[in-house]
Amino acid sequence: MTTADGIAAFFARPAWEVAPELLGSIVSLGPVSVELTEVEAYAGPRDPASHAFRGPTPRAAVMFGPPGRVYVYLSHGMHHCMNLVCEPAGTASAVLLRAGRVVAGIDEARVRRAGAPDVALARGPGNLARALGVTRELSGTTVWGDGLSWRAATAPQTSSTGPRVGVRAAADVSWRFWVPGDPTVSPYRRHAKADPAPAPEGAS
DNA sequence: ACGAAGATGTCCT
DNA sequence: GGACATCTTCGTC
Numbered sequence: 188m189t190t191a192d193g194i195a196a197f198f199a200r201p202a203w204e205v206a207p208e209l210l211g212s213i214v215s216l217g218p219v220s221v222e223l224t225e226v227e228a229y230a231g232p233r234d235p236a237s238h239a240f241r242g243p244t245p246r247a248a249v250m251f252g253p254p255g256r257v258y259v260y261l262s263h264g265m266h267h268c269m270n271l272v273c274e275p276a277g278t279a280s281a282v283l284l285r286a287g288r289v290v291a292g293i294d295e296a297r298v299r300r301a302g303a304p305d306v307a308l309a310r311g312p313g314n315l316a317r318a319l320g321v322t323r324e325l326s327g328t329t330v331w332g333d334g335l336s337w338r339a340a341t342a343p344q345t346s347s348t349g350p351r352v353g354v355r356a357a358a359d360v361s362w363r364f365w366v367p368g369d370p371t372v373s374p375y376r377r378h379a380k381a382d383p384a385p386a387p388e389g390a391s
Numbered sequence: 392a393c394g395a396a397g398a399t400g401t402c403c404t
Numbered sequence: 405g406g407a408c409a410t411c412t413t414c415g416t417c
Binding site for chain 3: 246379
Binding site: 227229236237238260262263264265266268270283285311312313314351352353354355376378380 | 396397398399400
């Protein structure tokens with residue numbers, strides 16, 4: 188899994204399949220490395236919550252490209268969010284990196300996230316990108332080579348699943364995956380205008 | 392050209 | 405649980 192071809196093959200599958208296997212893997216940029224503890228899958232044109240839902244717009248075009256690249260977008264005008272592109276070129280899907288634990292370069296991460304406790308340095312997609320130093324300029328680059336790098340998990344992680352955070356459409360598709368009980372995982376927040384959550388089984 | 396919504400984070404009550 | 409900052413993106417006119 189260390190060659191470019193091997194990494195590309197790993198990502199050349201549907202995002203919902205890749206996503207849980209990303210838990211425990213490590214993304215690095217410069218001095219900072221983050222071990223992923225929470226991710227979300229987005230399935231492209233078939234997924235109303237995906238930026239690729241309406242086809243290859245300028246912003247979403249990267250997701251229609253080859254796997255193993257990064258898709259970075261600006262959320263609410265201030266937060267960068269980082270995704271890893273899945274599936275072969277022509278098919279769009281991606282995994283949003285929602286949270287992780289800083290395992291290298293923690294001094295630099297503390298500077299970038301001044302005031303945050305260590306467990307929160309990379310908690311939430313905007314904070315993860317900030318701790319890592321990821322900006323839109325990296326969108327379209329691969330996770331191998333000089334800039335970003337990625338290393339597979341050394342052992343499979345147990346994962347919990349649940350609805351994705353902050354999405355209005357397809358609010359209850361269980362494509363969020365996280366390491367159960369890990370303090371670096373972000374809290375669940377439902378979109379204010381999402382359909383009401385389904386009633387729990389047995390509720391009246 | 393215009394405007395509404397947004398894969399968020401933080402602070403407030 | 406709710407408000408709001410902030411500005412890009414994209415659909416619509």
